[in-house]
Structures are given as C-alpha cells and as structure tokens.
Amino acid sequence: MKSREPQKKSAVLVGYFRERSIESQNFVRASFLSEKIRHERLRKALEYYFSYWNDFTHPGFFSIAFEASGGNLVDSVKPQAAMSMIAAALDIHDDIIDHSMRKKDHMTVFGKFGLDVSILLGNAFLVRGLTLLGNSATKLTGNRQREVFKVAKDCLFEVGNAHAQELEMKRIRDVSPEKYLRVLEMKAAGVEADMQIATLMAGASDQCIEILKEYGRIIGTLATLREEFVDMFEQEELNRRIQRETLPIPLMYALKNSKSKGRILELLKKGKIGKKDVIELASIVVDAKPVIKLKEKMRVLCQEGVALVDDVHNRKSQKLLINLARSMLEDI
Numbered sequence: 001m002k003s004r005e006p007q008k009k010s011a012v013l014v015g016y017f018r019e020r021s022i023e024s025q026n027f028v029r030a031s032f033l034s035e036k037i038r039h040e041r042l043r044k045a046l047e048y049y050f051s052y053w054n055d056f057t058h059p060g061f062f063s064i065a066f067e068a069s070g071g072n073l074v075d076s077v078k079p080q081a082a083m084s085m086i087a088a089a090l091d092i093h094d095d096i097i098d099h100s101m102r103k104k105d106h107m108t109v110f111g112k113f114g115l116d117v118s119i120l121l122g123n124a125f126l127v128r129g130l131t132l133l134g135n136s137a138t139k140l141t142g143n144r145q146r147e148v149f150k151v152a153k154d155c156l157f158e159v160g161n162a163h164a165q166e167l168e169m170k171r172i173r174d175v176s177p178e179k180y181l182r183v184l185e186m187k188a189a190g191v192e193a194d195m196q197i198a199t200l201m202a203g204a205s206d207q208c209i210e211i212l213k214e215y216g217r218i219i220g221t222l223a224t225l226r227e228e229f230v231d232m233f234e235q236e237e238l239n240r241r242i243q244r245e246t247l248p249i250p251l252m253y254a255l256k257n258s259k260s261k262g263r264i265l266e267l268l269k270k271g272k273i274g275k276k277d278v279i280e281l282a283s284i285v286v287d288a289k290p291v292i293k294l295k296e297k298m299r300v301l302c303q304e305g306v307a308l309v310d311d312v313h314n315r316k317s318q319k320l321l322i323n324l325a326r327s328m329l330e331d332i
Contacts, residue, residue: 016320017060020073024059024080028088031081031128045113045121049092052106058087058194061219064324065195065212068309068317071202079136079201083194085129086152090159090190092122097163098245104236136201148200155193162186169246173268177252177290184228184249188220195219211308215321218305222328225249225298229332232282239272251281253290260288295332302329 029050037043059080066076092109094100096118101111110118130152137148162183169175169183195216199209228248231237241247247255254260267273267281285291305325312318 014056017056020063021056021059021080021084023077024063024084025053025056027077027081028084031132032124041113042117042120045109045117046124048112049088049109049121053088055084055087055091057223058190059084061191061194061216062198064317064320065198065216066202068212068312068314068321069199069202069204069208070314071198071204076198076201078132079197082129082133082136083197085125085132086156087190089122089124089126089129092118092125094163096122097167100240102236133197140200140203144200144203148197151193151196151200155189155196158186158189162189166246171244173247173255175246175252177249177256177294180246180249180252184224185217185221187224188217191220191223192216207311211311215305215308215325218301218308219325219328222298222301222305222325225294226328226332229286232285233278235273235275235278238278238281242268242273243271250285250291250294253294254285254288256290257288260284295329298329298332302326 032046033050037046062080062083063073063076066080067073095103095108095110096115099110100108102108108118109121113121133148133152137145140148165183165186166180169180192213193216196209196213199212204212229250231241231248232250238248246252251264255264263284264281267277270277273281302325306322309318309321309325312321
C-alpha cells in the first residue's frame with residue numbers, strides 16, 4: 001500500500017479551481033443575500049450554508065471547458081454561477097436523502113436546521129440556478145438554447161436515477177460492485193453537464209462540444225471513483241458508510257477476494273471501526289487483486305481522456321485538461 005492516502009484533488013488543482021470560481025461564487029452569495037428572506041430560520045440556514053460552502057468543482061470544470069472552447073471567461077460568470085446553484089441544491093437534497101447530520105468538521109444544514117428548512121433551501125437554489133441558466137441561454141441561437149436545456153434535463157435526470165438506484169443498495173453487504181460502478185458512472189453526468197453546457201455557452205464547434213462532453217463523463221467518473229478511495233481512509237466517513245450507506249466500491253471489490261474477505265468481514269462486524277482498523281482495512285483493500293484491476297480501469301480511462309483532448313486547439317487548456325485527468329490517479 002502506498003504510504004500517502006489520496007486526497008480528493010491535489011492542492012494545486014484545488015487552488016486553481018478556486019481561482020477560476022471565485023467570481024461566480026461571489027455572484028451566488030451576493031445574489032442570495034440580497035434577497036429579502038423574511039423567514040428568519042430560512043435566512044439563517046442560508047447564511048450557515050454559505051459559511052462552509054466551498055464547492056469549486058462544478059464551476060471549475062465549467063470554467064476550464066468554457067476557455068478551452070474559445071470563450072472569454074468574463075462571459076462565463078453567470079452561467080457558471082447557475083451551475084453552482086444547481087450543484088448546491090443537489091448537495092443539500094443529498095444530505096436529506098442520506099440523513100447526513102455532519103460532514104467532516106461541521107454540521108450540515110439538514111443536521112442543524114432540520115428537514116423542512118433544508119428542502120426549502122435546496123428548492124431555492126434549484127429554482128434560482130435554473131432561472132439564471134435560462135436567462136444566460138437567451139444569448140444563444142434557438143438550436144443551442146434547446147441543447148442547453150436538453151443537456152440540463154437529461155443529466156439531472158441521470159444523476160437523480162443514480163441516487164434512486166443507490167438508495168436500493170443501502171446497507172446491503174452483497175451489492176455487485178459492477179452494478180454500483182454503473183451508478184457511479186451515472187453520477188458523472190453532473191460533470192458532463194458542466195462541461196457540455198460550457199461549450200454550448202462559449203459557442204464551440206460541434207467537434208469541440210463532443211470532445212469535452214466525452215471528456216466530462218470520463219473525468220466525472222474518475223473523480224467519483226477517486227472519492228470512493230478517499231473514503232477508505234477517512235474514519236468518520238467510512239463508519240457512516242458502513243453503518244448507513246453503501247460500502248465504498250474498493251471495499252466491495254475487495255470482498256470478492258477470498259483471501260481478504262474473512263478479515264474484512266471481521267472488521268466490519270465491529271459496527272464502528274477505530275483508527276487502527278481503518279489503516280488495516282485500507283491496507284487490505286488496496287492490495288486486493290480485484291481492486292488492483294479497478295485501478296487499472298481508472299488508468300485506462302485516464303489515457304482515454306488524455307487522448308481525447310489532443311484535438312483541443314487552446315494549448316493552455318489542453319495541458320490543463322491532461323494534468324487534470326492525470327491528477328485523478330495521484331496516490332491511488
């Protein structure tokens with residue numbers, strides 16, 4: 001097992017995504033905080049959500065695709081903000097579905113303010129996001145407008161279907177990892193939407209749209225799989241998934257290995273595992289042959305993503321897209 005545990009994204013990429021997202025994030029905050037929300041508890045929930053909201057992933061992907069398509073980043077702020085709002089809505093609603101009271105070092109809106117306020121806040125983000133996306137699309141031709149709305153609808157429905165399928169798998173120990181892998185690939189539709197809508201907004205060629213659409217699905221899949229590996233090393237998150245959710249997919253695959261299955265089941269039967277157990281479990285899992293094959297699949301996906309962007313004309317963007325794909329395999 002490698003000595004360093006994987007992080008969700010490298011520090012360099014996090015900083016780069018943050019830099020690219022800050023204007024749109026500020027726009028989202030200003031847009032919501034300027035509203036006269038009369039319900040005090042809902043207003044406090046919004047302020048609380050903004051106190052820990054730091055999702056630079058979706059606006060970051062949007063910005064990269066927009067620039068790679070030849071767009072001026074000044075024109076990307078509002079549609080980028082729209083995608084951030086939609087992502088925030090899904091984030092809040094996911095916490096409700098998963099009954100997530102805490103995430104890392106903070107309580108969620110659901111944990112602090114309860115079900116009703118969380119639903120209302122998630123709905124507010126979704127309505128504002130879709131409205132802003134629609135307003136931003138009015139600058140496009142009729143065909144491109146329709147494409148934007150179709151991509152948003154199709155991808156949101158695919159992400160929703162993925163979560164619905166995942167619900168059926170909760171607390172089931174013998175879930176097929178191949179079946180769960182398909183769910184994770186469906187979740188990648190969110191990143192595909194970010195990148196495809198960005199290309200449409202930037203006025204990209206049909207060829208560029210298709211390239212970045214496929215790249216978005218690949219990088220979204222890699223990012224989702226990477227998070228599954230990261231969860232193997234985070235004690236609180238791993239315990240939550242063992243007790244109430246689906247197991248991380250590397251753990252699912254490791255359970256297919258007869259040599260490691262017995263000890264893994266012994267650790268899982270503890271109910272709540274400690275820090276030393278996490279280290280042992282992670283060590284067993286990452287060295288299991290089925291997991292090694294999963295990592296090889298990720299390497300192949302990465303190579304496919306790198307090959308796709310050979311035809312991206314903006315060399316700066318091309319280099320970034322290549323580095324982004326390769327970063328998904330760091331320390332895994």
